[in-house]
Amino acid sequence: MNSQLTTYITLFCTSGILNLYLFIYVFIKRQQFTNIKNVFAVYCLSITIYCFAAAFGLTASSLEEIKFWTIIQYIGMPFSAPLGLLFIMQYLGVKITKPRVILLLAIPMISFILVATNDFHHFHYKSYMVHPSLGAPFSTIEIGIWYLVHGMFTFGSMLAAFLLLIFRWKETAKMYRPQIIALLVGQLVPMVTAFIYLIGVTPAGFDPVPMVLWLTSILYLWSIRTTRLFTVMPIAKDAIFHSISNGVFVLDEQYHLIEFNEAGRRMIPQLNKSMIGQDFKIIWKSITGVSDSFNLESVGNKQEMVLEIEIAENFYQVRTSTLQDRYVKKGLLIILTEITELKRLQSQLEKQAYxxxxxxxxxxxxxxxxxxxxxxxxxxxxxxxxxxxxxxxxxxxxxxxxxxxxxxxxxxxxxxxxxxxxxxxxxxxxxxxxxxxxxxxxxxxxxxxxxxxxxxxxxxxxxxxxxxxxxxxxxxxxxxxxxxxxxxxxxxxxxxxxxxxxxxxxxxxxxxxxxxxxxxxxxxxx
CATH class of the missing domain: 3.30.70.270 (Reverse transcriptase/Diguanylate cyclase domain)
Known part of the structure; x- marks a missing residue:
């Protein structure tokens, strides 16, 4: 066995060991983590199987052994990308339903079955043989139609996970951004490596993706240990923030809108994510039609203020309070509580009374x-x-x-x-x-x-x-x-x-x- 092959096997095994460690670590600590650890654990297990099977495949001395270890790889490899996507979706709070899970895992399951039975139909590989110049364990293949489907699905899953993280970046609080960076790199590295492999730039005869998965494992381990990936996440904040029945708007010290919750969007349908970063006074004027409903500067000089306003024939109680770090002002919090029904009842009672x-x-x-x-x-x-x-x-x-x-x-x-x-x-x-x-x-x-x-x-x-x-x-x-x-x-x-x-x-x-x-x-x- 030459030194280059030994290096490949070592890197494959390193990736497998690190992912196995992540799987065992998350399993042992499962009581301390949120439900997201379940998807992540299965995700790590699929990569572990993929990496170790790829490593054993490099020890093969015949075409039958290469095919056998390829089938073992497909127990884990085709599932890793969609499981990674499910993990990112759950991390970001995207709703995961059973139909979505079944849909994402259906193609990997078909890929595994077609690889295991490829000699009967050749849908996945038209031909599969030992590399003519390098010899075993390296191989050369002619791809079939399902290989294209499988490849596009795998690449699409990794790209979707990457884009979901990118799109969430702007509205993610600074404390969570190190987690986002780790997850972005964790998705980017195998995605780029897979793309390079597909266009034929990597060394011939084997799949190089398992070689780089040790890097993603280290990033995930770092996030779990240092940024509390499974205990403090944007979804934890979002679950609370967006479940509040009151509209909440967060402004920075220059009174630019930096966050609002789902209740706020329902109360004021004109709001949208493109307004984040804009001057809230301009936003407020465009929403209410008036600029002097309340003066942000006067509000900002007080710890708390309560007033009532009318927007589109609905009445709201507005509570404002300053956000500060000790004595340094950091921004402004505006909370809208709809009191239209209360005002209606008050009006009725007043009418009955007076x-x-x-x-x-x-x-x-x-x-x-x-x-x-x-x-x-x-x-x-x-x-x-x-x-x-x-x-x-x-x-x-x-x-x-x-x-x-x-x-x-x-x-x-x-x-x-x-x-x-x-x-x-x-x-x-x-x-x-x-x-x-x-x-x-x-x-x-x-x-x-x-x-x-x-x-x-x-x-x-x-x-x-x-x-x-x-x-x-x-x-x-x-x-x-x-x-x-x-x-x-x-x-x-x-x-x-x-x-x-x-x-x-x-x-x-x-x-x-x-x-x-x-x-x-x-x-x-x-």
């Missing part, structure tokens, strides 16, 4: 809450505040005559007339029963009386037409203005308006009266 169910105007509670603020503001600014209290004349008689359904329609009819006439001037609410109230900030009693008369005339002129009925409606109004007494309360002001309303009823209804504190009497204004 709006009259029948007329859909503010109710008594809402009036007191809003008018209380108007009263305090009017006192502080020394501006007039006028309150109008009115009710529908003879409403009980209407109910008794036409029924409560018509009575309800009258209430809605009157509320609609007032809303139309007021046109958002003042605070309008149903005070209770057939009684309504209006608060006019910045209006004097005289101006309030004029508005009340306009409403009175409109109600009188617009009869209710319903169920073949025409029901005439009138209303009585009481007006009161906030006095100069700083201690006057909203209850007292409403009480004065109620006195004026009572006097209007005494005067014969369908009229407007205002309360005059100076003379402590009720004066009629029509």
């Amino acid at each position: 709006f009259d169910e029948l007329t859909q105007v503010f109710n008594r509670r809402a009036f007191f809450q809003h008018c209380g603020k108007k009263l305090e503001h009017a006192k502080a600014a020394q501006t007039p505040l006028t309150v109008i209290l009115f009710d529908i004349d003879y409403f009980k008689k209407v109910n008794d005559t036409y029924g409560h359904m018509i009575g309800d329609q009258i209430l809605k009819h009157v509320a609609q007339i007032c809303q139309t006439k007021l046109n958002e001037v003042g605070l309008f609410a149903r005070y209770g029963g057939e009684e309504f109230v209006i608060a006019l900030e910045g209006y004097t009693a005289n101006e309030g009386t004029e508005i009340a008369n306009e409403l009175r005339h409109a109600i009188e002129l617009e009869s209710l037409v319903a169920a073949d009925l025409i029901v005439s409606i009138t209303a009585s109004f009481g007006v009161a203005q906030l006095s100069n007494n700083k201690d006057e309360t909203l209850t007292q002001l409403l009480n004065n308006a109620d006195k004026a309303l009572y006097a209007a009823k005494e005067e014969g209804r369908n009229c407007v009266l205002f309360y005059s504190e100076k003379v402590n009497s009720i004066n009629r204004r029509t």
Whole structure:
């Protein structure tokens, strides 16, 4: 056996021993590793069989022995590339299903069967003989049609694994990049060697790929030992990061987008991977249509900020916090939580709490809450505040005559007339029963009386037409203005308006009266 052949066998055996060591190491430590170790272990075992069979094949002295060891090689060799692809897919978090596994392993299985039975059909090798000049254990072959299929599939599997790693590089955190580099080289070395072998550049008569597999084994072993390949992986981070229901966006210290999760992409469909590295302020403006939803610089100067925004008719709570290493700022974290349903429920509850169910105007509670603020503001600014209290004349008689359904329609009819006439001037609410109230900030009693008369005339002129009925409606109004007494309360002001309303009823209804504190009497204004 010449020294060159001995070198080849040594390198083959070295690759086989290192892969066998990896298989045993991963098997023994399997309790410490994630599920990815299963595919990796089978991957290493297939390479081990391939390398040792190739080494024993170089000791063959006849064509029968060469063929035998070639068949043994094919127990492992055709499976190594697709198993390597499955390993990379699982490492990167690509979904692996049974159909995919079966599809990837089907061609290797056919290759093994065709090699084992090649003498009967010659699909894999058209001819297989001892090399005419070098002799055994070197061989020369004429490839068959399946050899081409097998070769393209093997090369394609290694290329696919390599490209998957390349495509994931940009979005992989720096701490995981040494692992990616090791895996890239681990896929690149046998792929390049196989390509060189296929174009006939390597020494004739044998497959050189097992000679270089020791290098990939060392890289994998280094990754397992130093970068915790099977315990800390991008897929571990991704599994958590992308399973979060909140949208998460990570910015660097210059506010460039460096990462976002799947929930963020669902919330904002315009997002895509091409935006990584871009200025988030520009991205945000293109998404929301506005650039000042929140100021990143002001956010960045605070440890944490919470606000609400609206995007495409959906509501989100935005939480931001700075990312820093001790006292050095490293970037910004933005978390979006969709609160559209919560806002809808809040709106419903608010409507139930502050709006009259029948007329859909503010109710008594809402009036007191809003008018209380108007009263305090009017006192502080020394501006007039006028309150109008009115009710529908003879409403009980209407109910008794036409029924409560018509009575309800009258209430809605009157509320609609007032809303139309007021046109958002003042605070309008149903005070209770057939009684309504209006608060006019910045209006004097005289101006309030004029508005009340306009409403009175409109109600009188617009009869209710319903169920073949025409029901005439009138209303009585009481007006009161906030006095100069700083201690006057909203209850007292409403009480004065109620006195004026009572006097209007005494005067014969369908009229407007205002309360005059100076003379402590009720004066009629029509």
